[in-house]
Each structure stands twice: as structure tokens, then as C-alpha cells.
Amino acid sequence: MNFPCYIVDENRLRNNLRLISSVAEETNVDIILAFKAFALWKTFPVFRDYIHATTASSLNEARMAYEYFGAPCHTYSPAYTDHEIDDMSRCSSHLTFNSLSQYSRLVERAKQANPQLSIGLRVNPEYSEVGTDIYNPCSPGTRFGITDDQMPDQLPSQIEGFHCHCHCESGAEVFQRTLQHIERHFSRWFPQLKWINFGGGHLMTRADYNIPLLKQLLNDFHSRYPHLKIILEPGSAFAWQTGELVAHVVDVVENKNIRTAILDVSFTCHMPDCLEMPYMPDVRGAEILDIPHPSPLTPHIYRLGGNSCLSGDFLGYWRFDHELQIGEEIIFEDMIHYTTVKTNMFNGVQHPSIAMRHADGSLELLREYTFDDYLHRMD
Numbered sequence: 618m619n620f621p622c623y624i625v626d627e628n629r630l631r632n633n634l635r636l637i638s639s640v641a642e643e644t645n646v647d648i649i650l651a652f653k654a655f656a657l658w659k660t661f662p663v664f665r666d667y668i669h670a671t672t673a674s675s676l677n678e679a680r681m682a683y684e685y686f687g688a689p690c691h692t693y694s695p696a697y698t699d700h701e702i703d704d705m706s707r708c709s710s711h712l713t714f715n716s717l718s719q720y721s722r723l724v725e726r727a728k729q730a731n732p733q734l735s736i737g738l739r740v741n742p743e744y745s746e747v748g749t750d751i752y753n754p755c756s757p758g759t760r761f762g763i764t765d766d767q768m769p770d771q772l773p774s775q776i777e778g779f780h781c782h783c784h785c786e787s788g789a790e791v792f793q794r795t796l797q798h799i800e801r802h803f804s805r806w807f808p809q810l811k812w813i814n815f816g817g818g819h820l821m822t823r824a825d826y827n828i829p830l831l832k833q834l835l836n837d838f839h840s841r842y843p844h845l846k847i848i849l850e851p852g853s854a855f856a857w858q859t860g861e862l863v864a865h866v867v868d869v870v871e872n873k874n875i876r877t878a879i880l881d882v883s884f885t886c887h888m889p890d891c892l893e894m895p896y897m898p899d900v901r902g903a904e905i906l907d908i909p910h911p912s913p914l915t916p917h918i919y920r921l922g923g924n925s926c927l928s929g930d931f932l933g934y935w936r937f938d939h940e941l942q943i944g945e946e947i948i949f950e951d952m953i954h955y956t957t958v959k960t961n962m963f964n965g966v967q968h969p970s971i972a973m974r975h976a977d978g979s980l981e982l983l984r985e986y987t988f989d990d991y992l993h994r995m996d
Contacts, residue, residue: 620881620969620970621862621863621864621865621880621881621882621887621967621969621970622862622863622969622970622971622972623860623861623862623863623952623953623956623957623969623970623971623972624860624861624862624863624972624973624974624980625657625660625856625859625860625953625971625972625973625974626859626860626973626974627663627973627974627975627976628974628976629858629859629860630660630663630855630856630859630860631663631666631667631976632822633822633854633855633856633857633858633859634663634664634666634667634668634855635667636821636822636828637667637668637821637822637851637854637855638667638668640821640828640831640832641668643832644831644832644835644836644839644847645839645847646835646846646847646848646849647669647670647846647847647848647849648668648848648849648850648851649668649669649670649671649672649690649691649848649849649850650664650668650670650671650672650850650851650852650855651671651672651817651850651851651852652671652672652673652674652678652681652682652852652958653674653678653817653852653955653958654817654851654852654853654855654856654954654955654958655852655853655855655856655953655954655955655957655958656678656681656957656958657953657957657971657983658681658685658686659973659983659984660973661685661686661687664686664855665686665687669688670682670688670689670690670691670710671686671688671690671691672690672691672692672693672817672850673690673691673692673693673705673708673709674692674693674694675694676701676704676705676708678690679692679704679705679708679709680704680708682708683707683708683709684708688710689708689709689710690708690709690710690711691709691710691711691713691814691848691850692705692708692709692711692712692713693712693713693715693737693739693780694715695715695760695761696715696719697714697719697723697727699723702723702726702727702730703726703727703730704730705727706726706727706728706730706731706734707730707731709731709734710733710734710735711734711735711736711737711778711812711814712727712734712735712736712737713736713737713738713739713778713780713814714736714737714738714739715739715760715761715762715763716763717738717763717767720736720738720773720776724736724773724775728775735777735778735811735812736775736776736777736778737776737777737778737779737780737812737814738763738772738776738778738779738780739761739762739763739779739780739781739782740762740763740764740765740768740779740780740781740799740802740803741754741755741759741761741762741763741764741781742755742765742781742783742795742798742799742801742802742803743755743764743798743802744783744794744795744798745783745784745795746783746784746787746791746794746795747783747784747785747787747818749785749894751893751894752785752894753785754782754783755783761782762780762781762782764802765802765803768803768806771809772806772809772810776809776810777810777811777812778810778811778812778813778814779803779806779810779812779813779814780813780814780816781799781803781813781814781815781816782814782815782816782817782818783795783799783816783818784816784817784818784819785818786818786820786823786853787818787819787820788820788823788825788826788827789819789821789826789827789828789830789831789834790827790830792815792819792831792834793830793834796815796834796838799815804842807842807845808844810845811844811845811846812845812846812847812848813842813845813846813847813848814848814849814850815847815848815849816849816850817849817850817851817852817853818851818853819831819849819851819854820851820853820854820857821851821854822854822855822857822858823854823857835847852954852955853954853955855954856953856954857951857954858950858951859951859953859954860951860952860953860974861901861948861949861950861951861952861953862882862887862888862948862949862952862956862969863946863947863948863949863969864880864881864882864946864947864948864949864969865880865881865944865945865946865947866878866879866880866941866942866943866944866945866947867879867880867881867924867943868943869919869941869943870922874911875910875911875920875933876918876919876920877919877920877921877922877931877933878919878920878921878922878941878947879922879923879924880921880922880923880924880947881924881967882923882924882966882969883923883924883925883927883930883963883964883966884923884930884931884932885923885925885927885929885930885961885963886923886925886960886961886962886963886964886966886968887923887956887960887966887968887969888949888952888956889956889959889960889961890955890956890959891932892929892930892932895932897932898932898949898950898951898952899949899950899951900921900935900947900948900949900950901948901949901950902937902938902948903935903936903937904935904936905934905935906918906933906934906935906936908934911934915936916940917936917937917938917939917940917941918934918935918936918937919933919934919935919937919941920932920933920934920935921933921935921947923966924966925963925964925966926964927963927964957971962990962991962994965991967986968986968990968991969986970982970983970984970985970986971983971984
């Protein structure tokens with residue numbers, strides 16, 4: 618392969634789906650795919666073997682669920698607009714409002730567009746263990762959700778559920794602690810509800826995730842509130858460790874004893890979470906070094922740099938076991954969840970292709986990007 622490419626591995630994807638499906642079946646909960654983390658619609662035939670619904674946060678995502686996944690979705694948006702609410706409602710089975718003011722203003726239109734729609738409110742327990750502020754939905758001053766002191770004692774009759782999202786790639790132990798806060802703040806309203814959505818961020822496919830604890834927590838919640846349908850909507854868990862981004866060394870430059878291998882991909886364009894979170898991705902065959910500056914005498918240490926004109930489009934350092942060569946492959950592991958939905962065409966940098974490695978080992982090219990894709994973004 619001589620071009621950059623995201624490669625989704627079907628075997629690994631199915632392994633994740635089997636695990637998630639087993640948790641859903643053994644706990645009698647609905648676990649649905651969040652498009653904000655994974656939206657490669659050409660893989661939907663694989664997903665439909667294991668799950669039956671998805672979650673959307675925009676009209677485009679809702680249409681993708683309805684028209685391409687083939688089922689109405691669970692929809693939440695921080696703010697619905699007048700010109701989209703009708704179509705979003707028609708594409709949805711559940712619609713969650715972020716505020717009581719949005720609910721009051723738009724619920725009748727939503728129900729008129731889809732009388733079968735189940736209406737919910739997003740609530741905020743004011744507790745989250747997410748350490749990075751940009752990903753913390755419950756930080757002070759957040760724009761997400763309604764706190765308990767803002768809720769009426771009696772919910773409007775059309776409210777059937779609560780949506781509560783507090784996690785980001787979190788473990789079951791975090792869910793256990795968060796659940797205590799959710800119940801403390803909002804259980805008084807549970808008798809008035811039909812369902813509760815505990816949001817995403819439940820990284821149940823991570824190797825060290827405590828699956829037995831998650832099952833116990835869900836089953837215990839069922840025993841306390843048997844009338845409530847439980848929904849989880851992870852994103853990363855579905856695509857966790859399911860594929861890589863294959864890049865290539867284009868040049869090696871040196872400045873102040875720092876060597877940078879410039880690649881045919883970009884962190885800011887193709888791996889933006891690496892700069893936003895930030896985090897150092899695993900590179901196949903290389904060791905991540907947590908050092909402020911490498912010694913000029915240490916061999917095979919490189920920063921990796923993107924091919925955009927953004928000065929900060931680089932990360933480092935990695936130690937390889939050899940000198941990097943022009944044209945050599947650099948493989949970034951676990952680059953399917955979130956990465957593929959957050960890419961952009963800043964600077965007109967060539968977008969990596971997307972491929973799937975099937976169970977028989979064959980490689981199918983799902984999408985190749987051209988000048989027209991860049992041009993039409995400027996229309």
C-alpha cells in the first residue's frame with residue numbers, strides 16, 4: 618500500500634460487537650452505537666448482525682441512522698433548530714431535550730411530526746470523573762443538561778425518560794460511583810419515567826474493563842427500578858482497537874538535535890484527538906518516550922510530524938529500532954474510533970483512504986478521496 622489509509626479490521630470489530638451484544642442480552646438493556654465516535658456507514662451491515670439501534674446528535678446523523686442503518690435513532694442535541702426539528706423527529710424513536718425551555722418551545726412540533734416519539738430530558742448530576750475539561754460534560758458552567766434544583770416536582774406528562782452522560786472511555790468502577798450521584802439527585806423522578814439512558818463512555822471492550830461489575834450494576838439497577846428500560850450508548854467501545862492508520866515517511870528533518878520524520882498524514886487533520894486530548898498514540902514497532910528532550914547521542918529517536926502548515930502539527934518522541942527511511946510505513950494503532958469522524962481537509966491535505974480487512978484477510982477499499990471532495994467542501 619503506497620497511500621495513507623485507515624483500515625478497519627472486520628474480525629476485531631465483530632469481536633467487540635459480540636461482547637457488547639452479550640452484555641446487552643445478559644442484562645436486558647439496549648446498547649446502541651453513538652455516531653459521534655464511529656459513523657463508517659459501509660460497515661453497518663456488520664453492525665446490524667448484533668445491534669438494532671443507534672444514537673444521533675444532528676439531523677445528518679439522524680438521517681444516516683434512518684436511511685442507512687435502517688432504523689429510527691435515539692436523538693439528543695444541545696439545541697434543536699426550528700428548521701430541523703420536524704425532520705429529526707421523523708427520523709427518531711427517542712428525542713431528548715437539553716433544557717426545559719427547548720422542551721416547552723418545541724415538544725409539540727416534535728410530537729406532531731412523529732406522534733410515536735418518546736420524549737426525554739438530559740439531566741446533569743454535577744459529577745464526572747473525566748479529567749480533561751474539553752471532554753467533561755459535567756464541569757461547572759456546562760451547557761449540558763438540567764440540574765435537580767431546576768426540575769419541577771411533577772414532570773410534564775410527555776416526558777418519558779432521562780438521559781445522563783457523564784463518562785469518557787471510563788471503567789465500570791467509575792460508572793458505579795457516578796450511578797450513586799445520579800440516583801441521589803434524580804431517583805425521586807424515576808417513578809414518573811419509562812426509560813433512562815446512561816449515555817456513552819462505557820469502554821467495555823477495553824482489555825481491563827470489569828465486565829462482571831458492569832453486569833452487576835445494571836442488574837441491581839433493574840431490581841431497584843424494574844419499570845425502567847435501561848439504555849447505554851457507547852461509541853469508542855464499538856470501534857476500540859479495531860484498526861490502524863497507515864502512513865509513510867516523506868522526509869526527515871533536523872533542528873537543534875531534534876529529528877522529525879514528516880509523514881503523509883497530519884495530526885491536526887487526521888488524528889485531531891492526539892492534539893486536543895492530548896495523548897500519544899501507539900506506533901507499531903516503536904516505543905513512546907516520556908522525555909522533555911532527547912539526548913543527541915541516543916539513536917533512532919524521532920518526533921513525528923504532519924504534512925500541514927500548522928506549526929504544532931507534530932508529536933514526539935518515539936524510539937524505533939532502526940533509522941527511518943523515506944517511504945517507510947508508519948502504522949498508528951487504534952485509529953478508528955473518533956478519529957475517522959473528526960477528520961478535516963485543512964490546508965487541502967490529502968485525506969487518507971478508508972478500507973476494511975475482511976475475515977478472510979482480503980482488503981476492500983471502501984472510499985478513496987479526490988480533489989472533488991476537497992473542492993466541494995468549499996462550495
